[in-house]
Amino acid sequence: MNYELSQDQIEFKKKFREFCEKGILPRAFQVDAAASFPWENYRRLAQEGFFGLLFPAPYGGTQKPFLTSVIAWEELARACPSTFLSAVLGSILAGTAVYRYGKEEQKRTYLPGLIEGEKLGAFALTEPQGGSDIAALKTTAQKNGSTYVMNGTKAFVINGPLADITILFALIDSRADQQKKMGVFIIEKGTAGFFAGPALDKLGARGAPVSDLAFQNCRVPETQVLSIPGEGLSVARKMKEISRLGYAAYSLGIAQAALEEAVQYARKRQAFGRPIAHFQEISFKVADMQMYVDTGRLLVYHAAWMLDDGMEAGTDVAIAKLFTSEAATWCATTAVQIHGGYGYLKGYRVEQLYRDAKLGEIGEGTSEMQRRTIARSLLGEGY
Amino acid sequence: MDFHFTHEQRSFKEQVLKFSQNELAPLAEEADWKGEFCWEAWRKMGAFGLLGLTYPEEYGGSGSDVVTACLAGEAVAQGGAEGGLCLAWGAHTYLCGDTILKHGTEEQKRKYIPKIASGEWVGAMGLTEPGAGSDAASIRTTAIRKGDSYVINGTKMFITNGPIADVMVILAVTDKEKKGAGISALIVEKGSPGFSVGRELKKMGVKASTTGELVFEDCLIPAQNILRREGDGFLIALGTVEWDRSTLLAPALGGLEYALETSIRYAKERIQFGRPIASFQAIQHKLADMKVTIEALRLLMFRVAWLKDQGKFMNPVEAADAKLFAGEFGMKAAHDAVQIHGGYGLMHEYPVERIFRDTRLGSIGGGTSEIMRLIISRSIFAAGKPI
Numbered sequence: 109m110n111y112e113l114s115q116d117q118i119e120f121k122k123k124f125r126e127f128c129e130k131g132i133l134p135r136a137f138q139v140d141a142a143a144s145f146p147w148e149n150y151r152r153l154a155q156e157g158f159f160g161l162l163f164p165a166p167y168g169g170t171q172k173p174f175l176t177s178v179i180a181w182e183e184l185a186r187a188c189p190s191t192f193l194s195a196v197l198g199s200i201l202a203g204t205a206v207y208r209y210g211k212e213e214q215k216r217t218y219l220p221g222l223i224e225g226e227k228l229g230a231f232a233l234t235e236p237q238g239g240s241d242i243a244a245l246k247t248t249a250q251k252n253g254s255t256y257v258m259n260g261t262k263a264f265v266i267n268g269p270l271a272d273i274t275i276l277f278a279l280i281d282s283r284a285d286q287q288k289k290m291g292v293f294i295i296e297k298g299t300a301g302f303f304a305g306p307a308l309d310k311l312g313a314r315g316a317p318v319s320d321l322a323f324q325n326c327r328v329p330e331t332q333v334l335s336i337p338g339e340g341l342s343v344a345r346k347m348k349e350i351s352r353l354g355y356a357a358y359s360l361g362i363a364q365a366a367l368e369e370a371v372q373y374a375r376k377r378q379a380f381g382r383p384i385a386h387f388q389e390i391s392f393k394v395a396d397m398q399m400y401v402d403t404g405r406l407l408v409y410h411a412a413w414m415l416d417d418g419m420e421a422g423t424d425v426a427i428a429k430l431f432t433s434e435a436a437t438w439c440a441t442t443a444v445q446i447h448g449g450y451g452y453l454k455g456y457r458v459e460q461l462y463r464d465a466k467l468g469e470i471g472e473g474t475s476e477m478q479r480r481t482i483a484r485s486l487l488g489e490g491y
Numbered sequence: 492m493d494f495h496f497t498h499e500q501r502s503f504k505e506q507v508l509k510f511s512q513n514e515l516a517p518l519a520e521e522a523d524w525k526g527e528f529c530w531e532a533w534r535k536m537g538a539f540g541l542l543g544l545t546y547p548e549e550y551g552g553s554g555s556d557v558v559t560a561c562l563a564g565e566a567v568a569q570g571g572a573e574g575g576l577c578l579a580w581g582a583h584t585y586l587c588g589d590t591i592l593k594h595g596t597e598e599q600k601r602k603y604i605p606k607i608a609s610g611e612w613v614g615a616m617g618l619t620e621p622g623a624g625s626d627a628a629s630i631r632t633t634a635i636r637k638g639d640s641y642v643i644n645g646t647k648m649f650i651t652n653g654p655i656a657d658v659m660v661i662l663a664v665t666d667k668e669k670k671g672a673g674i675s676a677l678i679v680e681k682g683s684p685g686f687s688v689g690r691e692l693k694k695m696g697v698k699a700s701t702t703g704e705l706v707f708e709d710c711l712i713p714a715q716n717i718l719r720r721e722g723d724g725f726l727i728a729l730g731t732v733e734w735d736r737s738t739l740l741a742p743a744l745g746g747l748e749y750a751l752e753t754s755i756r757y758a759k760e761r762i763q764f765g766r767p768i769a770s771f772q773a774i775q776h777k778l779a780d781m782k783v784t785i786e787a788l789r790l791l792m793f794r795v796a797w798l799k800d801q802g803k804f805m806n807p808v809e810a811a812d813a814k815l816f817a818g819e820f821g822m823k824a825a826h827d828a829v830q831i832h833g834g835y836g837l838m839h840e841y842p843v844e845r846i847f848r849d850t851r852l853g854s855i856g857g858g859t860s861e862i863m864r865l866i867i868s869r870s871i872f873a874a875g876k877p878i
Contacts, residue, residue, distance in 0.1 A: 109558060110493040111794045175492060371871055388861075391868035398867050399812045406790040413492050427783050476772075482782050483775035486755055491770045 113179070113409075121179045127156055128187035136188040139315035140460050143307070145270060146315050149191040154225020158184070159200060163207055167219035178357050178412040182405075185361025189464040190315030192361065194228070196354045197471070198267030198316070202229025204350055205275045206294065209335035209343055214294060218273055230271035231351070232262040232295075232321055233344055239264075240477045242290075242344055247323060249278035249291050254330050256280070256293065258301070258323035268319035269304045272297045276323075277340050290340025294332045301326030312463035349415065349425045351472040356408045356429040359436035359468035363404060366436070366443035366461050367397045373447050384446070393442050400435035407431050423485040430478035433468030440465040494790075496562065504562040510539055511570025519573035522699035523845050528655055529699050532576050533610055541567070542584055543608025546592055550600060551608035557738065557799040561792060564741025569748045571842065574849030575700030577742035578856075582651035582700075583607065585734035587614025590660050591678065594718040594727055599678065603658055615656035617647035617679075617705055618728055624649075625862040627662070627728055628671040632707060634663035636721075639714045641665075641677060643707040646689065653703030654691045657681045661707075662728055665721045674724035678716040685710030696848030729805065735857025736810035737795035743817045743853050744788050750828040750846045751781045757832055768831070777827040784820040791816055808870045815863035818854030825850035 113121065131152040139146045153159065161177045163169030185192040203222040206214055206229075221227035238244035247260025258278055265274070273294055280291035295302055301324045307317035335343050371394060374385035384390045407428040414421035440462040444451035451458045469475045483491075496504075514535050522529040536542055544560045546552025555563075568577050588607040591599055591614075606612035623629040632645025643663055647653070659679045666673030679686060689704035718727060755778060758769035768774045791813035798806045828843040829836035836843050854860040 109495060109497075109793070109797050111797050113492060375872065385868075385872045388864075388868075391872060392861070392864040394871060395815070395864035395867035398808075398871060399815050402809075402812045403787050403791060403816055406794065407787055409492055410494055410790055413494055423782075424786070427786050430779075431783055431787060476776070479776040479779035480772070482779035486751075486778050486782055487759070487769050487775065491759075491767065491775065 113175075117176055117179060120176060121183065124156075124180050124183045125186075127152075128183045131156070132184065132187040132191060136190070137455070137457070137460070139188060139190050140464075141454070143309070143314040145317055146188065146191045146194065149188060150195065150225055153184070153191070153195055154223075158195065159203070159225055160223040162200065162204060163219055163223055167207070167215060168223040169219075173416045174353070174412040175409060175416055178353065178408060181354065181357035182361045182364065182408070185358045186365045187361075188315070189358060189362055189461070189467075190313045192358055193313045193316035193467070194267055196358070197351060198231065198271065199227075199229040201231045201347065201351055201354065202271070202273060202275045205231065205292070205334060205343070205347055206273075208346070209292065210294075213331075214334065218294065221272065227272035228267045228270050230265050230267040230274040231347070232265045232268070232274050233277045233347075234262065234264050236261055236263045236320075240473045242341060245277065245279065245290070247276070247278040248282065249280050249293060251280060251330075252327075255327045256291070256330060256333070258293070258295075258326040258328065260323050262321040262323075264318055265304075265321050266316055266318050268321050269307050269317045271304075274302075274321065275334065277344055278323075280337050280340075284338065287341055288338040290344065291337045292334040292340045292343050293328060294334055295326070295328060296332075299326055299328060311466060312460070313467050345422075348472060349422055352425045352429045352478075353408070353411055353415070355468055355471050356404075356411065356425070356432045358471075359429070359432040359465065360401070360404050360408050362461050362465045362468065363397070363401045363432065363436040363439040366439040366458060366465070367394070367401050369458050369461070370394055370397060370443040370446045373450075390446055393446060397439045397442055400439055404428070404432035404435045423482055426473075426478040426481040429468075429472070430475055430482070433465075434475060436465040436468050496558070500559050500562055503559060504566045507539075507541070507563045507566035508570045510535075511567045511572050514539075515567065515573075515576065516571030519571055519576075519842070519845070520840070522573045522576065524839060526693060526698040528579065528701050529573070529576060532572070533579070533613075536567075536576075536580065537610025542580065542610045543588065543604070544584070545589065546604055546608050550592070551605035557796040558793060561738055561741040561796040564738060565745040565748070568742035568745025569752075570745075571749055572742075573697075573699045573845065574742065574746060574852070575697035577746075578697045578739070578852070579613075579652050579700040581734070581739040581742070582616060583610075583614040585738050586616035586731050587652075587656075587658065587660050589734065590616065590676070590727060590731050591718070593730070594676065594723070595678075596715075599716075599718075603678070607658070612657035613652050613655050615650055615652035615659045616731060617650050617653070617659050617661040618732075619647065619649050621646060621648045621704075625858050627725065628674070630662060630664060630674065632661070632663040633667070634661075634665050634675060634677055636665065636714060640711050641714055641717070643677070643679070643685070643710040643712065645707050647705040647707075649692070650703050650705050651700055653705050654688045654701040659705070660718065660731075661705075662724050665724075669722065671725045672722050674728070675721045676718040676724040676727045677712060678718065679710065679712055683710055683712050696845070696851050698848075732857060733795075733805060733807070733810050736814040736863075737792060737799065739857060740788070740792045740813055740817050741796075743821055743850070744785065744792055746846050746849060747781065747785050747788070747821055747824050750825060750843055751778065751785060753842055754778060754781070754828045754831045757835075774831055777831055781824040781827055784824045788813070788817055788820070807866055811863040811866040814858065815860050815867070818860045818863070821850050821853045
């Protein structure tokens with residue numbers, strides 16, 4: 109047993125935080141206000157080696173344990189949730205799918221660009237009528253000789269409008285057994301019949317472009333098949349773990365940022381002749397925030413450690429995501445409360461964090477879906 | 492990071508769990524109902540070696556690390572033991588025994604620790620007074636040195652094991668001028684002249700632990716019964732209350748696991764509208780929330796235990812986080828367990844009714860949730876350090 113990060117990880121966290129504070133945070137407000145893609149942040153993250161943390165050297169990465177990645181993820185989310193969403197749950201998620209399930213040639217073709225930050229990736233599973241209910245997906249991939257023909261619509265795709273490569277889940281044989289009918293494909297930008305909709309206007313994480321994707325007789329060669337045709341469902345399930353861990357780190361970073369903002373404000377804001385931090389109504393709220401963040405971090409690190417250790421971590425990732433996302437919305441709303449009227453103003457960071465936090469309870473399975481996953485693990489099948 | 496328990500730790504936990512299920516759980520309902528200390532369960536725990544787990548073997552203990560001791564605490568409660576028994580165990584082994592072990596002279600250790608480890612003697616610790624709880628510096632019980640004796644005067648309140656204790660560690664003021672630095676810790680034996688149990692208090696939960704008011708009226712004890720030196724009492728007490736916020740939380744974790752297992756079983760058996768209520772999402776989500784609480788508390792609690800095993804004796808913020816979480820989220824989980832049971836959840840014969848009452852102690856005993864928030868917020872604001 110060891111509850112502490114290694115010395116290397118502690119150093120890494122410190123360095124990465126410094127980088128985020130200097131290189132990412134200064135643009136967080138503008139990225140949100142203009143709802144513009146954080147290109148400059150993207151470039152800097154790539155320079156810092158952020159996109160290579162999960163991938164080995166032959167593709168340009170520095171492959172570190174999940175835990176190390178999660179440390180960086182938290183710091184990035186703390187600095188700029190929009191940048192996090194695009195970088196981690198767009199590009200890195202797509203890259204992870206390629207790395208885990210791709211053939212060598214696919215990895216050599218796509219990973220270096222993603223790792224260098226020159227290419228953007230997207231992960232397209234959810235559809236207008238089905239997200240967590242994977243079995244309800246309708247997009248088809250009809251095999252025709254050595255090509256597949258795609259038809260259907262995907263929804264809520266992070267990086268959708270900009271992505272150079274999109275990981276697409278589609279039904280290859282609607283008559284086949286539930287477990288065997290899904291295929292996974294790598295779709296390149298510009299493929300005929302592939303259309304990305306405009307970026308959708310959102311409550312939070314406004315700098316990360318999210319859109320629908322449409323496929324109308326979109327043809328791709330069979331070399332674009334990822335994994336084994338028909339194994340899509342199990343790929344989707346495994347990828348969900350990583351994606352949910354990503355959202356947990358997203359929420360953790362936001363909760364930490366909200367805590368820090370609340371502490372700073374409570375120290376300097378005076379009322380009745382003293383800093384409001386001296387009032388228990390304020391300081392006890394901050395204590396609860398600290399307890400939430402501390403607990404959430406343990407859950408997130410623990411889940412990451414389980415993945416590193418090769419354990420079945422589906423339930424623990426769901427627990428980490430559920431707890432941290434609800435902690436983050438609570439911490440953000442409490443931080444706004446501590447700021448009083450100022451917390452309601454544009455330009456105060458807590459106003460943005462409050463909006464950004466909500467996504468944590470929705471993305472990659474709502475809190476209700478996480479509870480369902482956890483309950484299944486307790487009750488077994490049949491309930 | 493590494494969250495694995497060792498093979499020995501896991502197999503020991505299994506043994507304790509079986510022991511609790513077979514030997515302690517059957518005694519729980521009656522002990523709770525009567526609100527009486529269960530000597531039969533106590534003797535069984537002593538014989539199993541649970542009462543002196545962390546003490547060195549030369550004093551009759553097992554030399555366990557703190558993590559193992561917490562696993563045992565978890566397992567005893569998870570197996571269905573009554574909460575008061577677990578509380579009595581904590582007060583006895585950690586608050587009293589461990590304090591003597593850590594701060595006593597060789598002679599004091601030889602005299603008391605083996606008897607505490609076996610359970611032959613029951614231990615207690617007396618800090619709280621009618622007018623002083625977490626504000627320990629304001630205690631008013633005095634101990635005045637007179638020749639080879641101390642003369643103790645005052646009243647202690649809410650003392651777990653007080654009415655049945657053979658040996659107690661008592662905090663008293665030896666020098667009024669020095670405030671906190673004038674507090675000392677003294678060993679008082681049952682039967683000391685001038686010592687009496689004022690009244691035994693009846694409680695909402697953890698009922699099979701005895702709780703008493705202790706009265707000292709010119710109580711005379713030998714001067715050599717002091718722990719360390721005069722004025723060291725506050726420091727000793729600080730270390731002791733941290734057990735409250737770590738090892739003593741282990742049964743809270745186990746109790747919630749027992750409540751969850753019981754609730755799952757009930758939800759699968761209970762049929763409404765033609766199907767088990769476990770198939771309704773309203774029930775499933777409560778179970779899921781209980782599970783989240785359990786897994787989070789496990790990490791929080793074992794972190795404090797692990798830190799202690801690393802030789803880090805005082806971990807106020809980590810301990811306060813664990814205690815605050817256990818107190819607040821534990822109550823919600825216990826509430827859900829009762830809710831899942833519906834009307835049966837209110838009945839004595841269903842263990843969740845007992846667990847609900849026992850759990851209520853969590854945000855009060857060993858420092859209220861408010862005190863935990865005070866500790867945490869002070870660590871943030873007073874220190875002025877970055878977080």
